[in-house]
Amino acid sequence: MIVPLHGHAATIGYCALALSALFIVGPTAWIFLNSIKYQIAIYTGAWVFEPTLQNYVDVLFSRRSDLISNLANSLVVAAISTVLALAIGTLGAYSLHRWHRRKLLARLLLGWTLVFHMIPTLTLVGPWYVLFQALGLYDTLTALVLTHVAINLPLTIWIMMTFFDEVPVELRDAAAIDGCGEFGTFRRIMLPLAVPGLVSAGILSFVFSWNEFSVALNLTSRGTATVPVAIARFAQQYEIQHAQMAAASMVAIVPALLLMAFGQRFVVRGLTTGAVK
C-alpha cells in the first residue's frame, strides 16, 4: 500500500476498480452469453433470449465436431509435456544452480534459452515440420509433446533456478554434514523446499501447452488436432459458425477459470519470479 485513499477519493477508486473489473470480465461474459443463444438470437443481437445448451451439445456430441477427441488430445499433450518439462527442467536447473553456473557451457545454455525465447515460434515450425516428416512423427501427438517440452523448458529452468537459489546454503551444508550425498540432498532437501516452484512452473507449462496454437495448427491434422485448432476451424470456415465457436471457446477456457480460482497464488508467483529478479 502506498498512500491509502480515503473519503471521496476511495469511493471514486472503488468505482474505477469495478469498471476495470467489468472491462476484464466483460468479454468473457459476452462470449458465454453468446454460447447459450440460438444462432438466430446471436444474429439479431438480442439481449433478452431463451437460453439453450444446444450449442454445447452440438460441439461435444454432433458428428460434425470432434471436440471430445480434441479435448483428449489437448489433455494428453499438456499433461505429458508438463511432466517431462518439469522433470528435465528441474534436474537441469539443479545442475545449473549447484555446479555449472559459472562454466561456459552453462552460460551458453542459459543464453540460448533467452535467444530461443525471443525468436518467433513460427521460424521453428518449418524445421520442426521437416524434422518430424523425416522421423515419421509428423501428425502424431509425440511430435506435439516434444515441441511443447522444448517451448516450456526455458521457463521451467528459470523458475526452478530462482527457487533453488532461495534455499539457504546452511541447509545444504547441514545435510552434507549429516551424511547426505548429492542426490540425497537434492531429493530430501532441495526438492521439497522448491515444491511451490514446481507447482508454479507446472501450472504455467500446462496452461501454455493447453493454449498453444501455432505449432498445433501446422503439425496436426483432423485426428490429432488440439482444442485451439478446433476453435480456429469453427472461426475460419467460409461461413463462420459463431454459436459453435463460442461454445467451444467456453469449454476451452475451463482450465483457465479453475486455475484463476484455485491456483492464482502460484500463477502470480511464477509470472513475476523471472521479472522481479
Place this chain on the structure above:
Amino acid sequence: MNRGLAERFDGTFRHWSLWPCLGVLVALSVYPVLQLVPMAFSTLEIVGGQQTWSFTPRRNLELLLGDAVLRDSISNTLVFVVVSVAFEMVLGLFCAIFIACMPRWRGTARTIMILPILLPPVAIGSMWKLMYNYDFGLFNQMLRAVGIAPANFLGSVDWSLMAVVAVDVWHWTPLVFLILFAAVESLPQDVLEAARIDGASMWQTIRLVILPLLGPALAVAALFRAIAAFKAFDQVYLLTSGGPGTSTELISLHLNRVFFEQNQLGYGAMLSLTVICMIAASLSAGRFAAAKR
C-alpha cells in the same frame, strides 16, 4: 561393487542432471535453427513423406528481395509492437499504482486481472471476433444505441490494425500490471514515509519517488512485452488472418503463410533467417547503446 556404483552415481549427479536438458535443447531448438541455414538456400518438396532437396540459393534470394508483403509485415509488426506496448505500459502502471492505493480489495483485483493471461489466445480471438462483428457485435450495438454509424472494425484497412492492437492491449495489460504491482508492493516503506513527512503531494510522490524506484521493473516489463508482441500470432490469425489486404499481416502470419499455405519450406527458412538476423541486430544495437551510456 554396488556401493561403488551408488557413490559414483551420487558424486556425478550434479553433472549428469544437466544432460537431459541439454539434449532436448540441442535436438529441438539448436538443431532446427541450424537446419534453417541449408533449408534457406534450397527448394524443398515433401511428397508422401519423401523429401526432395535442390540447391537454389539465387531463387530464394530473389524471392526475398521481391517480397512486397515482407515490407508490409515488418512495418505492421513495428506499429503493432510500439503502439500496443506503449498502451500496455501506461495502463498497467496506472492500474498498479491505483490499485496499490486502494485500502481494500487489492487481492481480488489481482485475481481478476490474471484471467486474460490464462485464457487461450484463440478463445480471446473468438471473443473479440464476436464483439467486433459488424452486424451484431457488442461495439456496433453500442454505437447504434447512441446513434453513430456502425464501424467495420476488422474489415476496413484503416481500422483493422488498431482493432488487433486493442485485443493485445486487453490481453497483456494485466501482465504488465502484475509485474509492476509486485514491484510497487515491495517498495521500501521508509522512503514513502519520508516523502509523506516532507509534505510531498500524491503526484510528487509518484513522479519523484515511485517512478524512479520502479525503473528496473518498468524496463523488464517493457522488454518482456516487446518480445512477446513481436511474436504475436494466434489472435490475429483468428481475427483477420492478416487481412484485409495486408493491413494486419504481421511477421509471424507471413511466416505461417509462406511455410504452410504456399508450402515454400525453402523460402520460408530464408525469411526465418532474415527475421532472426533482424532480432540479433537490434539486440546488439541495444546492448551497444546500453554499454555506451
